[in-house]
Amino acid sequence: MKRFLGFVVKEFYHIFRDYRTLLILFGIPAIQLLLFGYVITSEIRDARIAIFDQSKDEGTRKISEKVLSSGYFILDKNLSSTKEIEQVFRQGNVKLVLIFGPDFSKNLNKTGNAKVQIIGDASDPNTANILVNYIQGILSNYLFSLNAEKIPMQIVPEVRMMYNSEMKGVFMFVPGLMAMLLMLISALMTSLSITREKELGTMELLLVSPLKPVQIIIGKVFPYVFLAFLDACIIIILGNTVFGVPVVGSVALLLFESLLFICMALSLGILISTITSSQQIAMMLSLVALMLPTILLSGFIFPVENMPVVLQWFCHIMPPKYYITIIKSIMLQGNGFSYIAFETGILAGFTMLFIFLSVKKFKVRLG
């Protein structure tokens, strides 16, 4: 035990004497969280649009007013011919063009049928889709207000978005980011710290010492469990104070699950370091082989349900996916342990598998 503690003390010296390690440990999580929180957002405000109004009557003016006062749109230009439509899109400022056909109000009143065209810039399909939906909403609202006196029958859906009533993107990103950052820090830092010993030749002396492989591995990892856990706390606190992401469920449970995930990522880092001999390869493996799947296949950004079936299989073997499910469940829905027991079990299983493989693969000799 004394040997082990001596080893851990040495690891802490390494970490605290290398400012780059510290920067990665504590700088990156904070910066990433703020960046993701502020930059990536699925809400669109102040999109620039152009209006080509061929009627210029009471109806079109009212609709235009409603559109522009909604807060989602800013009028970039009033167009006077169809030729200009393509031109404004090409200039690139305008995301959407709203076109009213001739004699809009007259047609609407006489035939009950008026023509409106919405042209979106689908080079960014998500944005175009959202903007078109906004306009459609405003149009049907207007129509509804016209018909209010005439038709007594109406269906008014009352929509309530559970767990994230304001549909804030951050609620989605904070859990994903936690998974990503904990994975990065845990797997990358441990795999680096072990391969560094191999590169410097100090592993040669550690091997010759009476330390057991398990002691070396756990000793290497132990400080990072502690530091990554600190990171998890920082992310939760920042998410809560800066972006208002709530922790509805039990904080203790959340921390416990995070600890489990950290252990999983650390054991994966160890596994990487036992099969690589240089820091560079370890870094490549941790970054490319872990980061991309964590971002793409964990449901962090892209919903798993929409992926091709083959990719969905891959998603199921991505540990971060389960962690994200778990923390969303705790933070946003406030669920207790019984709801996430399955996911917890899977994470624990992964951890055990990786540790088992690492200890098996750990070479008690060189080469």
Add this chain to the structure above:
Amino acid sequence: MSAIQVTHLTKQFATVKALDDISFSVGHGELFGFIGPDGAGKTTLFRILTTLLLPDEGKASVNGLDVVKDYRKIRQDIGYMPGKFSLYTDLSVEENLKFYATVFGTTIAENFDLIKDIYVQIEPFRKRKAGQLSGGMKQKLALSCALIHKPSVLILDEPTTGVDAVSRLEFWEMLKRLKDSGITIVVATPYMDEASLCDRVALIQNGKIMTISTPSEVIKTYPYVLYSVKSDDIYSLLRDLRQFPQVHSVFAFGQSAHVSFKEEHAAEDVLHKYLQEKGHSDVKIGPTQATIEDCFMELMNTKW
């Protein structure tokens, strides 16, 4: 029972035979040297002895323990100093020593008398990071770390490479003192002049041991009469000597050339004359004692 017993040891790396059927034994309390150039197989041999590599064929044992089967026990018994400086450069002198002491389940205080002589020399720098020490200091620290758990066998891979002449001498004096305290020491070195400081040496080249003997025995077996030749221009001297018909071998040795002749007593006068004809001035020729280096070169030429 010997401290180290090696029989028919062979190790192959891809296309290179690093060790080729090596056998030797080292007695308890012996200071045993492996002398050979880079790539001779010294490091491979030491890594097998320290249980870091597995041999392809043959057997090796340390204190009667097999390097393959009993590797855990051996690791307790040996102190190892790799050829490359392998301490933590971001830890201070004291922290490194303390770390290795703890890892081996001991304390600095417990075995301080063993490393005292060495450690006092680096103690003034004990707060300094190991990475900022000079070459000689680094080696002293590494030796202290290898000794801190009181090993019975000390295995040192080129401990004096890259160290200045004064520090080298100091280092060897330390080894002598350690040997006197009963520790078996196996040391590798590319420096031939260090060979005479060992009890016995093995000359090793291309994975084979050319000869094993005491340094004086090795020198005695040198079959030729050796002359040291000097002149004002060493480079043309070497060239001209090689063209002299009776010459057997010529090697540069510091500022002079070591020359051996095919016949027992080639006339010094003839050579003197020959060299003067070639335009050398200040020519000095005299018999000299063969060194380990001469023996090594001779063995290399004849046997391998």
